Amino acid sequence: MSRETVVLGAGMVGVSIAWHLARRGRSVLLVDRRPPGQETSYGNGGLIQREAVRPYAFPREPGKWLSALSNRRVDIRYRLGGILQFAGPLYDYWRHSAPRRYARIVPEYASLIALSTQEHAPMIEAAGAAHLIGKEGWLEVHRSHAELERRRDEAEDAARRFGVTHDLLDAGGLAQREPQLGAELAGAIHWTNSWSVSDPGALVAAYADSFRRQGGEFLQASVRRIRQQGEGWCIDSEAGRHEAREVVVALGPWAGEWLRGLGYRLPTFVKRGYHMHYGVAEARRLRHWIADADVGYILAPMRAGIRLTTGAELAPLDAPPRQGQLEAAERKARELYPALGERLDAQPWKGARPCLPDMKPVIGPAPRHKGLWLAFGHGHQGFTMGPVTGRLMAELMEGEPTAVDMAPFRADRF
Numbered sequence: 001m002s003r004e005t006v007v008l009g010a011g012m013v014g015v016s017i018a019w020h021l022a023r024r025g026r027s028v029l030l031v032d033r034r035p036p037g038q039e040t041s042y043g044n045g046g047l048i049q050r051e052a053v054r055p056y057a058f059p060r061e062p063g064k065w066l067s068a069l070s071n072r073r074v075d076i077r078y079r080l081g082g083i084l085q086f087a088g089p090l091y092d093y094w095r096h097s098a099p100r101r102y103a104r105i106v107p108e109y110a111s112l113i114a115l116s117t118q119e120h121a122p123m124i125e126a127a128g129a130a131h132l133i134g135k136e137g138w139l140e141v142h143r144s145h146a147e148l149e150r151r152r153d154e155a156e157d158a159a160r161r162f163g164v165t166h167d168l169l170d171a172g173g174l175a176q177r178e179p180q181l182g183a184e185l186a187g188a189i190h191w192t193n194s195w196s197v198s199d200p201g202a203l204v205a206a207y208a209d210s211f212r213r214q215g216g217e218f219l220q221a222s223v224r225r226i227r228q229q230g231e232g233w234c235i236d237s238e239a240g241r242h243e244a245r246e247v248v249v250a251l252g253p254w255a256g257e258w259l260r261g262l263g264y265r266l267p268t269f270v271k272r273g274y275h276m277h278y279g280v281a282e283a284r285r286l287r288h289w290i291a292d293a294d295v296g297y298i299l300a301p302m303r304a305g306i307r308l309t310t311g312a313e314l315a316p317l318d319a320p321p322r323q324g325q326l327e328a329a330e331r332k333a334r335e336l337y338p339a340l341g342e343r344l345d346a347q348p349w350k351g352a353r354p355c356l357p358d359m360k361p362v363i364g365p366a367p368r369h370k371g372l373w374l375a376f377g378h379g380h381q382g383f384t385m386g387p388v389t390g391r392l393m394a395e396l397m398e399g400e401p402t403a404v405d406m407a408p409f410r411a412d413r414f
């Protein structure tokens with residue numbers, strides 16, 4: 001049977017698009033080689049980041065560059081293979097991070113972030129997933145007074161321009177809010193209108209169940225080939241052939257490679273990351289998600305244990321894992337949070353943030369193929385921006401007015 005739409009990729013982005021299309025009454029087949037929400041959308045820090053109006057820029061300070069060269073930092077590591085493979089996109093990323101260009105990107109990025117919690121809310125309700133969501137905000141902890149002050153200024157700007165709320169905490173205020181922290185700290189910014197998710201993969205799975213209850217169909221199968229056929233599309237998967245009028249590519253870190261097969265050379269690259277869960281005595285659990293911001297990792301008190309997520313590793317998508325970055329983060333985490341217990345997972349989890357050089361995702365039609373739609377490149381905040389992406393993509397595909405200007409997210413900007 002020919003369907004109206006096939007969505008490829010059941011991470012937070014693909015599931016959200018499928019959910020919005022099914023809600024509008026389309027017949028939708030969602031395809032993934034794994035169950036929904038088992039890749040990047042499983043292993044992340046679980047923050048719905050209403051505060052993240054400033055995308056993650058390429059560091060421009062020479063001091064940080066030089067210290068990154070030794071490959072011992074916690075927040076950023078690289079491998080020569082990654083630098084060589086992504087040299088072009090990384091150079092563009094550096095250019096887009098220059099102050100004037102970056103200043104233009106911020107309000108565009110913020111137009112998506114501003115709708116993030118608002119767009120998760122109806123999906124959480126429809127999915128019956130409120131038990132997974134915390135609304136206490138999260139703590140961006142600083143060891144350095146100068147960094148705390150710099151971020152305070154940015155927080156005040158974000159409050160004025162984009163409705164982000166926060167409390168500024170000195171060391172005493174922080175100790176009251178989070179008594180288990182041990183290191184010498186300057187204070188923290190408590191981002192109060194961001195949310196946390198105690199099991200990110202389970203939230204995506206719950207959204208996918210809600211999609212099925214709306215009449216959508218999920219198929220677990222690896223996609224092998226997509227090609228245009230007459231007025232529509234033909235998708236070959238290991239489960240057979242599927243025909244559809246329109247196709248959405250929401251393949252996260254794998255999207256760039258797939259699109260090359262259709263003749264698109266988009267400047268995708270990845271920033272890999274790791275996580276590990278740790279035990280902790282119940283009485284000493286963290287009350288909030290904590291970012292050790294001057295060091296560059298997150299501690300997330302999740303259902304499976306305290307999840308430590310690392311910063312970025314510039315390495316080819318499929319290069320074998322390395323342990324050093326996680327080990328370095330763990331040492332700093334034990335200093336910050338002495339109650340952190342034993343490792344709970346046999347191996348660290350490894351994943352990859354799907355990135356584009358101007359820090360913004362692609363959301364919209366493919367430039368040269370009718371009926372092909374693209375949604376990927378959500379970088380550090382795809383878990384946050386999945387639902388707003390779903391809404392906007394459905395609006396575009398249905399020819400409805402969109403909630404925000406979509407020009408900044410067009411694929412033909414590259």
Ligand SMILES: Cc1cc2nc3c(=O)[nH]c(=O)nc-3n(C[C@H](O)[C@H](O)[C@H](O)COP(=O)(O)OP(=O)(O)OC[C@H]3O[C@@H](n4cnc5c(N)ncnc54)[C@H](O)[C@@H]3O)c2cc1C
Binds near residue numbers: 037
């Ligand atoms: C360590 C780390 C921490 C992070 N923390 C946060 C955070 O706190 N907040 C936040 O907002 N974001 C965070 N992110 C970013 C966020 O996780 C990603 O941006 C987001 O999950 C991307 O979603 P996606 O749906 O585009 O990709 P994915 O979730 O990777 O989904 C893509 C899907 O495509 C499928 N696929 C690929 N190839 C095929 C094929 N051939 N056939 C069938 N299916 C295929 C995969 O199986 C996968 O399910 C973090 C990322 C990392 C790595």
